[in-house]
Amino acid sequence: MDYSLVTEVYERIEGTTKRLEMTDYLVEFFRRTPKEIIDKVVYLTQGKLYPDFMGIEMGVAEKLAIKAVAKASGRRESEIEEDLARTGDLGETAQKFLEKKKQLSFFKKPLTVERVYQTLDKIARVSGEGSIDLKVNLLAGLLADASPKDAKYIIRTVTGKLRLGIADMTVLDALAIAYGGGKGAREIIERAYNISSDLGKVAKAVAEGGIEAVKNFRISLGNPIRPMLAERLSSPAEILEKLGGKCIAEYKYDGERIQAHKSGDNVILFSRRLENITSQYPDAVELIRNHIKAREAIIEAECVAVNLDTGEMMPFQELMHRRRKYDIEKAASEYPVSLFAFDALYVDGRDLTLEPYPVRHEILEKIIEQNDRFQLAKYMIVDNTEDLERFFEEAVEAGCEGLVCKSLGGDAIYQAGARGWLWIKYKRDYKSEMTDTVDLVVVGAFHGRGKRAGTYGALLLAAYNHENDTFETICKCGSGFTDEDLQNLPKMLEPYRIGHRHPRVNSNLEANVWFLPKMVIEVIGAEITLSPIHTCARDLIRKGSGLAIRFPRFTGRYRTDKSAEDATRVDEIVEMYKRQLKKIEAE
């Protein structure tokens, strides 16, 4: 097929803003395209060579493209650059210079789509020494044989500036009309796309085999499934009403969503945007490889950095280290990720996406060999607003964003690629910062694991209630301690150790070790939040809830100058909480 047919449709599409017109142009164009190359043509209309998840980019920097244009047009690079400064579009500049040249040269045989595709593919793949020159030569060769107009679009394509604005859904519509017998086929074609994320593959199937071939489209390992997304509501009552009075509420972990594809020992991880991020999470790959009992599986999980010694979840930012190639190993050893799995989409040849969630959840539970680092997302089946609210507070305090509440209905399929009401997120719509430090009393401790074996993993801290002369727990704190602190803590606390909870300490948590309320330490946190667990200011703000500090961290100051009764008081914490709310309302 002549590449000029492609540029012709690009021009027509650029000339319209109406989606329906755009669709018509594409339909006509797809019908003229030989079926063997329909996939490639579809990628090209999107300015690509492959579906995104394959991660193959054209990789031509503007500088390199300028060299190629100079070479093909017989001009100096500086001339090209000057003109580019005027037009702001290297495609246009290329067209202009090649027009001038072509008037002087002989007619050449037209460029084919196949040749353009193959050459661009080569350009994308060459690497290593001498690759820049090779890319320039390949591109210049193509431009030399191209018509000026073709050259414009080739340049825009390789530099990533072909912005035709054709949405995936427009391509699907056009395919349905061109090959599927009409718009009615769109739903079936769309499903094929949603389970494969590959427009070219879908186009080929429908062009070659008609709608029947698309009906038989199957999930395949290595092709990411477009993620199901949640709607949002802001009250437990609305959520329960929407989900028929009962739902499964799950912690909404604040990490990175991954879709893991496992085939034997081979594991691929895709991000929420369907990029291949396998290399960023060698630790997650290991977990999937070793602890999924099925031979083949596609599951979804949230990847969270957890401090293994204390079990505390780290804020989302911790995962950012994984973006830089050289930090991955270090990050993976310092804060390996834990996985919280929340869906199973495919297991040993069985497509689960059309099964209701309770079925998928049960299968998920069966195939995962759970351990400290690989668990199901914490969940609770709820049918009343109190439980839902309480579970929400628990999730936030544990470092999560809130809850995702999911339908238990028979129709609760996995809606690939859609944001729907089968999943409803319940998040707080504010984030606030705790600016002041607080001085808290050490009333208990929990044994450490891993590097912290033999010392404490976390301390149980309390504020002072001066009206009742009691100590009310407000957080478990395991962060901010240096190795030296950790080594010294058991010794420092030994004099206060007792065999049971002190009668002046109010706690719902069972610590491993209890202390006389004596030692005071300075702590800062992310914010003060409602808590179903801690006893600080219990029932004062909301019935059944206390207050807690989220992401607490020891500042390094032991307040030996303070007695336990001088510690931050419960009423001060309540004030801090209220100020925080006021600040949010004012914003």
Ligand code: ATP
């Ligand atoms: P957000 O910024 O709120 O994460 P989003 O558009 O990325 O929004 P939503 O569909 O609105 O995604 O919210 C669901 C997201 O929450 C998922 O993409 C996933 O990353 C995350 N998540 C954490 N825990 C769960 C869980 N138990 N079930 C489903 N999703 C979860």
